[in-house]
């Protein structure tokens with residue numbers, strides 16, 4: 092066992108929540124360590140949507156121009172094909188106010204690398220990769236730090252005034268802290284895969300596709316199409332047992348225009364299962380520990396808002412806790428304030444997601460409908476301005492956070 096180390100704040104997990112929190116606290120001058128169990132940020136399709144609220148935040152942090160240089164595609168609308176050559180526009184991001192009229196689709200690791208590079212310029216920031224947190228240190232009923240094990244087998248402890256669990260939806264720390272989330276019933280799972288993109292494919296519209304008993308979402312990426320195939324929860328084993336031939340057939344039936352490309356799926360290993368979860372903690376903290384992002388609330392992929400809510404949590408936490416951390420250890424009341432600031436946005440988004448599962452996706456999977464509910468389609472056709480509202484709800488959300496003054500940086504001069 093190594094000698095015990097110290098930091099003012101330990102952040103567990105280098106996902107969007109953990110990296111943004113680390114960057115912001117370091118910019119406030121708080122000594123912060125981020126511990127990440129993986130060697131890098133590479134993950135296929137793990138939340139690749141960066142919404143206008145996050146793009147604006149990156150700009151406020153002085154990272155907008157560096158982000159713009161990364162390779163990403165722009166989704167400017169969500170449009171449902173309702174007949175040959177006719178689509179129903181559901182959300183139109185191009186009318187959003189502010190500088191960002193699109194959702195950027197970018198590999199999550201590029202975003203995390205960008206944030207890590209910025210954070211590493213701060214004197215008080217440390218990122219420790221290949222370091223898995225194994226437990227909590229407690230004294231007098233309060234969390235006082237974490238124990239960890241590195242990939243090469245070393246173990247140690249870091250003591251801290253605050254531990255922040257940003258370790259995702261299967262959070263170890265949440266369990267260790269005996270915080271258990273309320274689980275909401277989710278009727279669907281998602282299967283992700285990629286298909287080649289051709290010049291004929293719409294480069295900027297995210298298109299849901301509905302067939303009898305089948306549903307998928309097509310997302311244009313820089314040089315491929317990302318597909319989310321949606322089916323009933325609990326059917327992964329059956330889908331895999333039927334094999335790749337059947338899966339290719341299902342996909343070709345649902346999206347006949349892609350029938351000539353499904354051969355690129357060589358085996359079911361090319362199809363990644365996402366066990367969709369939707370849950371949330373009622374209390375996000377115990378003394379000395381706070382949960383953020385997926386560790387506090389796992390989101391459905393509907394709307395692709397997981398990253399953005401995780402980032403907003405991190406900004407709220409840094410805004411409220413930087414000063415208390417510079418002083419010492421935040422009080423329970425100060426930790427509770429973070430949850431109080433973020434809970435309404437979380438509840439509203441999860442409520443909308445559950446409504447869309449029940450009223451939109453399930454009727455399609457049960458073969459009761461082939462598209463959006465009729466009243467919704469009529470309303471969107473008669474009142475196209477509603478597509479600005481849907482774009483706002485998806486792209487900006489209910490309580491967008493701004494960078495606190497201590498984290499704001501000017502755009503780099505040309």
Ligand SMILES: Cc1cc2nc3c(=O)[nH]c(=O)nc-3n(C[C@H](O)[C@H](O)[C@H](O)COP(=O)(O)OP(=O)(O)OC[C@H]3O[C@@H](n4cnc5c(N)ncnc54)[C@H](O)[C@@H]3O)c2cc1C
Pocket residue numbers: 103104105106107108109126127128129135136137138139140222223224225257258259260263283364365383384385386390392394395396397398399401
């Ligand atoms: C397959 C898939 C597809 C998704 N698609 C979308 C999408 O299209 N759009 C969207 O917005 N969201 C999507 N999501 C959700 C999105 O990725 C998450 O909501 C978002 O990443 C949450 O950020 P986070 O920082 O809270 O947690 P995570 O991104 O899960 O990060 C947690 C980090 O903690 C690390 N970690 C875990 N345990 C430990 C430990 N003990 N010690 C050290 N480190 C640890 C993990 O390695 C990970 O890097 C998807 C999720 C999955 C799984």
